[in-house]
Amino acid sequence: MVPDAPLPAEEVERIAADAAWLCGIPAPTGHEAARAAAVRNRLVELGLEPHLDAVGNVVCRVGGDGPALAVCAHLDTVFPGLEPAPPVRDGARLAGPGAGDNALGVAALLLVARALATDPPSQPVLLVATVGEEGLGDLRGARHLLETESVRALIAVEGHGIDSLAVGGVASARVRIRMSGPGGHSWSDQGQPSAVHALVAAAERVLAAAPPCVANVGVIEGGTAVNAIAERAQLLLDLRSGDPDQVGHALARVERAARVALPDGMAVEFEVVGRRPGGAAPESAGLVELARRARSAVGLGAADEQLASTDANAAIARGVPAVGIGVSRGEDAHTEHEWIAVPPIAHGAAALLGLVRRADEQRGP
Ligand SMILES: [Zn+2]
Known part of the structure; x- marks a missing residue:
């Protein structure tokens, strides 16, 4: 050659x-x-x-x-x-x-x-x-x-x-977290749970639960209008570690963090959408x-x-x-x-x- x-x-x-x-x-x-x-x-x-x-x-x-x-x-x-x-x-x-x-x-x-x-x-x-x-x-x-x-x-x-x-x-897991709630008018339905608010709060809990894995919320999206209580919102989370076991442990912690402390009427879906050994x-x-x-x-x-x-x-x-x-x-x-x-x-x-x-x-x- x-x-x-x-x-x-x-x-x-x-x-x-x-x-x-x-x-x-x-x-x-x-x-x-x-x-x-x-x-x-x-x-x-x-x-x-x-x-x-x-x-x-x-x-x-x-x-x-x-x-x-x-x-x-x-x-x-x-x-x-x-x-x-x-x-x-x-x-x-x-x-x-x-x-x-x-x-x-x-x-x-x-x-x-x-x-x-x-x-x-x-x-x-x-x-x-x-x-x-x-x-x-x-x-x-x-x-x-x-x-x-x-x-x-x-x-x-x-x-x-x-x-x-x-x-x-680097081992990684990619997760989609989806919130869905009743939605409503931002003024006349005040007090109804918002999917965006619930997702933002869940994102904070998730990021706190991830270490020692490196975590990144790479995408966050949801809602339809500034004066509407969001019915739906979702994020994509990337979890990485040199140790594949750590990714597995973090996934369990992160799922718990996503599911706790949800307001009444809010549903969460937790889906692993990618796994790299x-x-x-x-x-x-x-x-x-x-x-x-x-x-x-x-x-x-x-x-x-x-x-x-x-x-x-x-x-x-x-x-x-x-x-x-x-x-x-x-x-x-x-x-x-x-x-x-x-x-x-x-x-x-x-x-x-x-x-x-x-x-x-x-x-x-
Ligand atoms: Zn690249």
Whole structure:
């Protein structure tokens, strides 16, 4: 494949251009088809044979049949809009919602595809652009991949995070809490219980009950008019911990907190809408060591090895060795102000290629 060296400038620009192109194709979780089609077409142009699987992942097998090394980058973004919002290139920066998370990750996947198309691997590799990684996608794409393909190891590629390696999964649970009550007129029905008031109070109790898990009420919505007592309101809560047991314990506490102290006439529904497994993965040790070597071979310093929440979690849950690797560094992921730096791609993408090559050379279980 490629020698261990930072990528030449023209290759870095090619990856940045691909990231900009992909970033301009909206891909909210659950609506990844347009971006998936773009990736698929590009792989066909490379002479590869990608297909869309049953959940919408783009899956491209290289190097023959048998248990494969899966290299995954997620297609979806946290931004719900379906209007194209092309990113802005300003010198060394590419700015736009989802530029780094994960348009750049998918662009780096295309780099791996180019490398494997010209210099095929010695063992099977699956190049996969996955759906459903963000938000309530609940790793739908990665889970489906692992259920339907024999995967011997998995590399999750993210645009951000060149200074870290994901060596285990942050466990999480996503919960929807819904309040419903009688509603009414804000003046003539004063005293009737409000779903919004009950939900806000419950949110405070829930956030107080969550630690040591990290908790975030990411969405809160409800009510119909300023002068109406709300009939309905709901929130979405994200609970995370490096220790999967802590998430389980916190879920029980949070549910109790949501259900107590409700006003008469108020009903609550508590629904777990997503569960990500997590924890450290001892089976991943060999793969993590290969990632360390690939990084140092292109001149990157020691990574901050941490737990993360990526497609790798789905592999870890099944005992499949996995590691998450980042291509560059930037800021403000999951916001409209997201940006990613272009120059570090030279090292980050080279380390990714070096990791794929090393994992390909590795024999045995
Ligand atoms: Zn993300």
